[in-house]
Each structure stands twice: as structure tokens, then as C-alpha cells.
Amino acid sequence: MGLDAAFVDPTTLSILSNVVTERVEKVEAIDIWGATTGVGVACGLILSGWLLNHLWWGSVVLTLATGAFIAITVYVAVVTTSRGPSTPRIDLSTGAVVVHPHLANCVVGIDSERACCDAPLNGSSGTAPRGHMRATVR
Structure with a gap:
């Protein structure tokens, strides 16, 4: 939602x-x-x-x-159409295509960070989120 x-x-x-x-x-x-x-x-x-x-x-x-x-x-x-004749098309090539993978990567990193809080309990190293967050920031 x-x-x-x-x-x-x-x-x-x-x-x-x-x-x-x-x-x-x-x-x-x-x-x-x-x-x-x-x-x-x-x-x-x-x-x-x-x-x-x-x-x-x-x-x-x-x-x-x-x-x-x-x-x-x-x-x-x-509802009728309200698009003006001179309105440009939505730029999907650079906007959505570039931003959405980075947002998804950021969400995976944050979700992995939550899982890594329990890393000492389940025996894993807890380093996965750092890679996701570095890839997102670059």
C-alpha cells in the first residue's frame, strides 16, 4: 500500500x-x-x-x-483525457529503468541488514547488506 x-x-x-x-x-x-x-x-x-x-x-x-x-x-x-498536444512522452529509458533496480537493491540491502542482526545467533557472517548498499550508492 x-x-x-x-x-x-x-x-x-x-x-x-x-x-x-x-x-x-x-x-x-x-x-x-x-x-x-x-x-x-x-x-x-x-x-x-x-x-x-x-x-x-x-x-x-x-x-x-x-x-x-x-x-x-x-x-x-x-474521466476524459487531459493530455495536451505538446506534452512530451514519459521518459522510461533513463528514469524508471535506471532508478528501480537501485531502489530494489537498496530494499534488499535493508532487508538483509535486518536479517544480519541475528547473524551471531544463526552462525552467518552478516556481511551481505554491505555489498548491496555499496552497489546502490555507487
């Missing part, structure tokens, strides 16, 4: 900034965006906790999948 938020939040804010041009309206739009995000996070946690306490863990997945299906259906039916 955090990864989804990392993709969705900047995207929705940039859409708001480009669509709403008047300063006062932009402030109101960002206020509404922040309020709905906060309510969504709170309600999502409460609903997920209730589902986990009263049903099984798959009910959370089914609820999220149903919500996503409804959101995509409404999006396809209501």
Missing part, C-alpha cells in the same frame, strides 16, 4: 496543480485532496481491522479488489 501511495499521491497532486490554475481554487482543491486522503487512510485501517477480526484475511483483499474495480469502472466512464 505504501508503494501505491508513492505512485498515486504525487500524480494526483500534479494533476491538481495543472488542472486547477487559480490560486484560491488550487488551495481549496489541495485542502479537499488532503482531507479525503486522511479520511480514506483512517477508514481503510478501521475497515481492514474490523474485517480481520470478524472474517478471514482474504476478505481484506476481496474488499480492496472490489473497490479497485468500482474505481476503475467509474474512471473509464467519467
Whole structure:
């Protein structure tokens, strides 16, 4: 869910900034965006906790999948394209292709670091994360 938020939040804010041009309206739009995000996070946690306490863990997945299906259906039916004719294409060659392997390597290094905290207990040397983190930084 955090990864989804990392993709969705900047995207929705940039859409708001480009669509709403008047300063006062932009402030109101960002206020509404922040309020709905906060309510969504709170309600999502409460609903997920209730589902986990009263049903099984798959009910959370089914609820999220149903919500996503409804959101995509409404999006396809209501939202029109807003891309300008002079808008450049997304640069996938240098951006996503270069950054994502480094981020994945960093996550593996951090996860390995957690595992290495128990290294003296399980007999391993505990040096694996250093290689991942060095490769990420370079």
C-alpha cells in the first residue's frame, strides 16, 4: 500500500496543480485532496481491522479488489483525457529503468541488514547488506 501511495499521491497532486490554475481554487482543491486522503487512510485501517477480526484475511483483499474495480469502472466512464498536444512522452529509458533496480537493491540491502542482526545467533557472517548498499550508492 505504501508503494501505491508513492505512485498515486504525487500524480494526483500534479494533476491538481495543472488542472486547477487559480490560486484560491488550487488551495481549496489541495485542502479537499488532503482531507479525503486522511479520511480514506483512517477508514481503510478501521475497515481492514474490523474485517480481520470478524472474517478471514482474504476478505481484506476481496474488499480492496472490489473497490479497485468500482474505481476503475467509474474512471473509464467519467474521466476524459487531459493530455495536451505538446506534452512530451514519459521518459522510461533513463528514469524508471535506471532508478528501480537501485531502489530494489537498496530494499534488499535493508532487508538483509535486518536479517544480519541475528547473524551471531544463526552462525552467518552478516556481511551481505554491505555489498548491496555499496552497489546502490555507487
